Amino acid sequence: MNLFVEIFYLAAAVLFILGLKQMASPVTARRGIVWAGIGMVLATLITFVHPHVNSNYLLIIIGIAVGGGIAWKTGKEVAMTDMPQMIALYNGMGGGAAAAIAAVELIKHEPMDGTVQLLAVFGALIGAVAFSGSLIAFGKLQGIKQLRGAFRFHNQQRINAGLFIVVAWMGLGIATSGMDYGMFTLFLFFALALAFGVMMTLPIGGADMPVVISLYNAFTGLAVGFEGYVLDNPAMMIAGIVVGSAGTLLTQLMAKAMNRPITNVLFSNFGETTGEAQEVTGSMKAIESPDAAIMMAFAEKVIIIPGYGMAVAQAQHKIWEMTKQLQERGVTVKFAIHPVAGRMPGHMNVLLAEAGVPYDIIYDLDEINEEFKTADVALVIGANDVVNPIARTDPNSPIYGMPILNADYAKNVIVVKRGQGAGFSGIENHLFFADNCRMLYGDGQVVASELIANMKEL
Amino acid sequence: MDGFIAIYIFILAGFVGYEVISKVPVILHTPLMSGSNFVHGIVLVGAMVVLGQAEGFMEQLVGFIAVVLAAGNAVGGYVVTERMLEMFKSSKGGK
Numbered sequence: 001m002n003l004f005v006e007i008f009y010l011a012a013a014v015l016f017i018l019g020l021k022q023m024a025s026p027v028t029a030r031r032g033i034v035w036a037g038i039g040m041v042l043a044t045l046i047t048f049v050h051p052h053v054n055s056n057y058l059l060i061i062i063g064i065a066v067g068g069g070i071a072w073k074t075g076k077e078v079a080m081t082d083m084p085q086m087i088a089l090y091n092g093m094g095g096g097a098a099a100a101i102a103a104v105e106l107i108k109h110e111p112m113d114g115t116v117q118l119l120a121v122f123g124a125l126i127g128a129v130a131f132s133g134s135l136i137a138f139g140k141l142q143g144i145k146q147l148r149g150a151f152r153f154h155n156q157q158r159i160n161a162g163l164f165i166v167v168a169w170m171g172l173g174i175a176t177s178g179m180d181y182g183m184f185t186l187f188l189f190f191a192l193a194l195a196f197g198v199m200m201t202l203p204i205g206g207a208d209m210p211v212v213i214s215l216y217n218a219f220t221g222l223a224v225g226f227e228g229y230v231l232d233n234p235a236m237m238i239a240g241i242v243v244g245s246a247g248t249l250l251t252q253l254m255a256k257a258m259n260r261p262i263t264n265v266l267f268s269n270f271g272e273t274t275g276e277a278q279e280v281t282g283s284m285k286a287i288e289s290p291d292a293a294i295m296m297a298f299a300e301k302v303i304i305i306p307g308y309g310m311a312v313a314q315a316q317h318k319i320w321e322m323t324k325q326l327q328e329r330g331v332t333v334k335f336a337i338h339p340v341a342g343r344m345p346g347h348m349n350v351l352l353a354e355a356g357v358p359y360d361i362i363y364d365l366d367e368i369n370e371e372f373k374t375a376d377v378a379l380v381i382g383a384n385d386v387v388n389p390i391a392r393t394d395p396n397s398p399i400y401g402m403p404i405l406n407a408d409y410a411k412n413v414i415v416v417k418r419g420q421g422a423g424f425s426g427i428e429n430h431l432f433f434a435d436n437c438r439m440l441y442g443d444g445q446v447v448a449s450e451l452i453a454n455m456k457e458l
Numbered sequence: 459m460d461g462f463i464a465i466y467i468f469i470l471a472g473f474v475g476y477e478v479i480s481k482v483p484v485i486l487h488t489p490l491m492s493g494s495n496f497v498h499g500i501v502l503v504g505a506m507v508v509l510g511q512a513e514g515f516m517e518q519l520v521g522f523i524a525v526v527l528a529a530g531n532a533v534g535g536y537v538v539t540e541r542m543l544e545m546f547k548s549s550k551g552g553k
Contacts, residue, residue, distance in 0.1 A: 053510025063525030075537030094531035245475030
């Protein structure tokens with residue numbers, strides 16, 4: 001390879017790692033993405049003089065313009081609440097690209113080293129699964145009707161396992177047959193790999209999507225790394241594997257936060273536990289917003305627990321406005337964020353940051369959980385499963401053992417909620433029936449506006 | 459590339475990825491997932507190389523698809539990550 005190309009690729013790989021490293025701190029995070037971006041531009045530009053690139057220049061430029069243009073437009077326009085599915089979408093595109101690279105290499109039918117061919121096929125399989133799986137994840141989060149909820153049928157796991165064995169067997173056949181595989185076999189292999197990605201993702205419910213997206217992110221990284229080896233491209237190898245391992249760790253952290261092993265998410269038995277669930281006792285008690293406003297305005301400490309409902313209602317700005325009012329009255333306000341609140345870890349942090357909430361009043365689960373005992377009011381807005389005390393008390397519950405925010409330990413709990421239904425997991429929330437809990441029904445943003453107005457009158 | 463060198467690269471890169479993530483506060487998990495999503499957009503380079511030597515309709519077609527998808531990954535990943543991190547700008551001080 002050309003020396004210039006080598007140097008630029010090396011620089012890009014270093015910039016990626018430094019960029020990711022800087023993204024690990026809120027202070028330097030923005031610089032981090034810029035550095036990684038510079039690395040990407042360098043690597044892309046130098047590839048035009050890559051010794052293997054000697055035709056189809058126009059097609060390359062059109063391809064970059066089309067793919068980049070569409071992504072630019074959609075990425076700029078999408079609402080902050082819809083970020084998770086956009087990440088899924090762009091990630092899927094990367095996986096698809098890795099699979100397509102493998103496809104071209106295999107279509108060529110040129111002699112390859114045995115290891116190279118094996119990794120090409122393996123990367124193709126992972127990339128194709130990440131592609132179709134991410135598209136389904138995107139569809140689920142986007143709320144496409146046909147994909148919502150968990151899609152289950154009889155013997156599903158066996159059929160999926162069978163499909164996987166067939167795909168893996170075909171892949172192994174292609175990888176070890178030298179050049180002796182037909183175009184039809186190749187086509188069938190890719191078709192089945194894509195089908196497997198769809199089948200694997202369909203039964204997984206929306207609440208588990210963050211973990212799945214993170215997993216597919218790691219998959220794409222691995223696929224890119226493997227195809228990098230096929231193409232003899234160290235920049236792709238390094239960047240791909242770094243993302244592959246980082247993504248795997250991130251997936252584990254998320255699964256751990258939900259207290260569900262990753263296998264449990266993928267081959268889900270969610271909601272299929274045996275044994276009787278504890279009966280709910282008591283009833284839900286409603287509260288009107290003027291009373292809720294008084295309760296908070298004369299409290300000493302209020303802890304706000306945001307969840308996906310806040311994102312849907314776009315209530316973060318109003319919540320921050322309300323918080324400032326409370327602070328002016330001398331009330332201590334803290335935000336408590338559950339690791340899996342929203343649709344992604346850190347989803348709530350991003351939204352609160354968007355509204356301008358300083359992050360020194362935002363606390364993680366471990367940091368704040370002891371404080372609920374001393375809080376006068378816990379305001380739950382749009383969160384549900386992450387404050388369900390059943391996770392502590394009922395071994396038969398599917399979410400038993402999941403670390404939760406102990407909102408029920410606060411003197412008073414106010415839950416802002418649109419209706420009386422159960423949470424995303426479909427589990428009845430015992431918190432809502434507790435004696436110290438009051439329900440404030442309504443859309444998050446409307447309720448927050450009312451609370452602000454009511455507080456001003458006090 | 460020599461197989462053993464490739465294994466070294468894979469293993470060391472794996473450690474780097476692990477190290478980079480393991481110390482990250484939860485607050486940055488989403489941006490970081492998004493950022494790492496952008497980083498594997500480097501697949502664009504591979505797609506360009508593949509299309510740059512593609513011959514015949516099938517290879518060109520699939521290579522072109524690879525470039526379009528990869529460019530979407532890289533550009534989309536950057537835009538989304540940048541927009542997320544933009545919000546941390548106004549916040550002052552660290553935890």
